[in-house]
Amino acid sequence: QVTLRESGPALVKPTQTLTLTCTFSGFSFDTAGMCVGWIRQPPGKALEWLARIDWDDDKYYTTSLKSRLAISRDISKNQVVLSLTDVDPVDTATYFCARIRATTGNYFDHWGQGIMVTVSS
Amino acid sequence: EIVLTQSPGTLSLSPGETATLSCRASQTNNYLAWYQQKPGQAPRLLIYGASRRASGIPDRFSGSGSGTDFTLTISRLEPEDFAVYYCQQYARTPYTFGQGTKLEIK
Numbered sequence: 001q002v003t004l005r006e007s008g009p010a011l012v013k014p015t016q017t018l019t020l021t022c023t024f025s026g027f028s029f030d031t032a033g034m035c036v037g038w039i040r041q042p043p044g045k046a047l048e049w050l051a052r053i054d055w056d057d058d059k060y061y062t063t064s065l066k067s068r069l070a071i072s073r074d075i076s077k078n079q080v081v082l083s084l085t086d087v088d089p090v091d092t093a094t095y096f097c098a099r100i101r102a103t104t105g106n107y108f109d110h111w112g113q114g115i116m117v118t119v120s121s
Numbered sequence: 122e123i124v125l126t127q128s129p130g131t132l133s134l135s136p137g138e139t140a141t142l143s144c145r146a147s148q149t150n151n152y153l154a155w156y157q158q159k160p161g162q163a164p165r166l167l168i169y170g171a172s173r174r175a176s177g178i179p180d181r182f183s184g185s186g187s188g189t190d191f192t193l194t195i196s197r198l199e200p201e202d203f204a205v206y207y208c209q210q211y212a213r214t215p216y217t218f219g220q221g222t223k224l225e226i227k
Contacts, residue, residue, distance in 0.1 A: 049215060052216075061215075063215055104169075105152060106216065108209075109166050109175065113163055
């Protein structure tokens with residue numbers, strides 16, 4: 001059974017760095033084609049893809065936030081970490097992590113429940 | 122960047138009716154997925170490859186289209202189908218989503 005769970009702070013101050021962790025089970029980066037992505041959703045708005053990290057440690061970022069994002073992984077812990085620097089109130093959103101099986105297509109087949117993050121002083 | 126435009130923004134129908142949701146892409150691609158999202162929940166994958174149903178998805182849900190025009194059809198609407206639906210292209214990064222169609226009970 002594939003599961004993903006996001007964790008991190010619920011409240012972050014402007015200009016700080018937001019660090020979120022995705023802990024997953026039911027699959028492994030030891031398997032070719034396994035990837036984890038991050039997507040966010042501001043309150044009442046649409047989904048926005050942020051970043052992806054692959055089984056071979058390739059990384060991809062959305063263009064508009066590339067300079068502020070960093071994605072990494074800890075294979076031994078089955079975790080993926082997303083960092084977003086210099087946060088602003090517009091970064092307030094629910095952040096989801098989700099799995100991609102690149103061997104079948106780069107769509108998100110399993111999602112975490114999401115974590116709501118508010119940026120406010 | 123591939124822009125996806127969904128229509129209509131809101132669709133009001135009754136249980137038992139058929140819903141037709143549209144997604145138009147700014148560039149040709151056939152790597153399109155559809156997701157359902159209910160309030161307070163994560164999106165759920167319904168359709169990938171424009172027309173392939175994901176595991177466990179009822180056959181009331183069907184996807185069609187190619188190139189730049191795609192459709193999600195939901196037949197015989199059930200009460201649990203009323204939600205927001207998003208399309209997503211995964212042909213190339215940055216992956217992009219449409220703005221969503223809200224399917225509400227009439």
